[in-house]
Amino acid sequence: MALNRLFASLVITPNLIARRSVHVAAVNFASKPNIDKPKPGLGKSYRRIVHFPDEYTVKPLEVTNLAGRDPVSGRVIAKGIGGGIKHKFHWIDWVRDGPTEGPPQEEKVIQVLEDGCRTANIALVAVGDKLKYILATENMKAGDIIKSSRVLPRIPVRANEGDAYVLGALPSGTVVHSIEKEPGQGGLYIHAAGTFGTILRRQDDRIIVQMPSKRLFSFNQLCMAVVGRLSNIDHGDTPIGSPQRNRWLGNRPRSGLWQRKTGKHGRKIKPPKPVKEIHLPTQKSLPAIRMTLTKP
Numbered sequence: 001m002a003l004n005r006l007f008a009s010l011v012i013t014p015n016l017i018a019r020r021s022v023h024v025a026a027v028n029f030a031s032k033p034n035i036d037k038p039k040p041g042l043g044k045s046y047r048r049i050v051h052f053p054d055e056y057t058v059k060p061l062e063v064t065n066l067a068g069r070d071p072v073s074g075r076v077i078a079k080g081i082g083g084g085i086k087h088k089f090h091w092i093d094w095v096r097d098g099p100t101e102g103p104p105q106e107e108k109v110i111q112v113l114e115d116g117c118r119t120a121n122i123a124l125v126a127v128g129d130k131l132k133y134i135l136a137t138e139n140m141k142a143g144d145i146i147k148s149s150r151v152l153p154r155i156p157v158r159a160n161e162g163d164a165y166v167l168g169a170l171p172s173g174t175v176v177h178s179i180e181k182e183p184g185q186g187g188l189y190i191h192a193a194g195t196f197g198t199i200l201r202r203q204d205d206r207i208i209v210q211m212p213s214k215r216l217f218s219f220n221q222l223c224m225a226v227v228g229r230l231s232n233i234d235h236g237d238t239p240i241g242s243p244q245r246n247r248w249l250g251n252r253p254r255s256g257l258w259q260r261k262t263g264k265h266g267r268k269i270k271p272p273k274p275v276k277e278i279h280l281p282t283q284k285s286l287p288a289i290r291m292t293l294t295k296p
Contacts, residue, residue, distance in 0.1 A: 046070065046078045047250065048117070050089045058124065060088030063117070068252070081144045084250025087116030093132035094178070094186030096148050096164035096224055104149035109162075112136050112231075119193035121231040135178060135191065137162050137228035152222065161228035167207040168221030169197065174199045176225040179209065183222040194233035197225075 020147040049064040049071060055179065068081035092292055098105045110131070123136040140146075144217050146162035149169075156171040166183075170176065175196045178187030193269070195212040202208070206218045209225075240246050 006217070047081050048089075050117075052091070056091060056093065056132070058091070058133060060090060063087065063089050064092040080252055081250060082252030083247045085116065085248050089117050090115050090122055090133050092122065093134060094188070095184070096178070096187065096226060097184075098135070098148035098150050098224075100150045100165065102151075104147040104151070104163075104165075105148050107148065109140060109142055109144040109146065111142050112140055114232075118191070119232060119235050120191065121193075135187075136231040137177075137226070138231050138233060139195075139228075140231065148224075150222070150224065162226065164224055164226045166222050167209070167219055167225050168202075168205075170199055170225070170227065171209070172199055172201055174227060175229055176209070176227055176229050178224075178226040179219060180223040180225070181219075183220060183224070187226065188225070190230070193230055193235035196229040 010155070019079060046066050046068050048066060051062045051064070053061070057221060065084070065086070066081070067083070068076055068078035070077050105127070107125045107127045110126055112121055112123045115122045121136040122133050123140055125132055125134050137160070144162060146160070148164040149280045150166055152166055152168050157165060157169050158163055159170060159174070164178075167176070167179070175198055177190040179189040179194050179197065190212060192212070197212065197217075198210045200208045200210055200216065202221070203218065205221050207221050207223075209217050211217055240249070246253070
């Protein structure tokens, strides 16, 4: 299209454009094709690619670090990502399922450990003859027995920390996390370390929950939620301490070209302003009034 417009302009005004300029424009257009650079966000991670197997496993998964680059084109998308300590990825089972009638399902916490690919700690849980990873709560420890149930009772249940129930079964004021968007889809909301939501009230068959951002979300009463605050509550208050530790966390420093006191957006070094003399205001005498007896 750009070449067509260029040749059309040649037909209209042939004397204004030289042959050399046409050649340069054609070369520049051919050497710089219109490439759509992907934008960060939209659910894409430019930090790492996790190689998931076909079936769920508690074995640590292999990870390919991207360093802020697009995995297809190799172009740098996020400039602040790079380096960092290499971590294995632990596959979290987001679906806390339970029986729809009868007593709740009991699960035992085997171990609570740190995960380098997320802020909150994780817990290894045994359910029958299976093992799975879940997000650990603030006071969860090895040996705890947690419960899961999808029963919607007439009277709200008194749940303990780490238990998973439907939102309609929990009383107002309960602290929850890992809330489902739709029943059966798995915990989608509130995953970060030290965060929690609060059940405020019921509206018909909907449950109003205050999110960590203080916004109010309305969920289906059959959506599962885990009781308690997420672990590692000091994550947001812990200082980084040194540039090297920031590199360990996978944060790439700036280019170094920007300086505080120079450059277009830096603080300028300007000479001081001249001395300003302060004086009392001088009182000027009023002009004399001349009075005559003649008509103007």
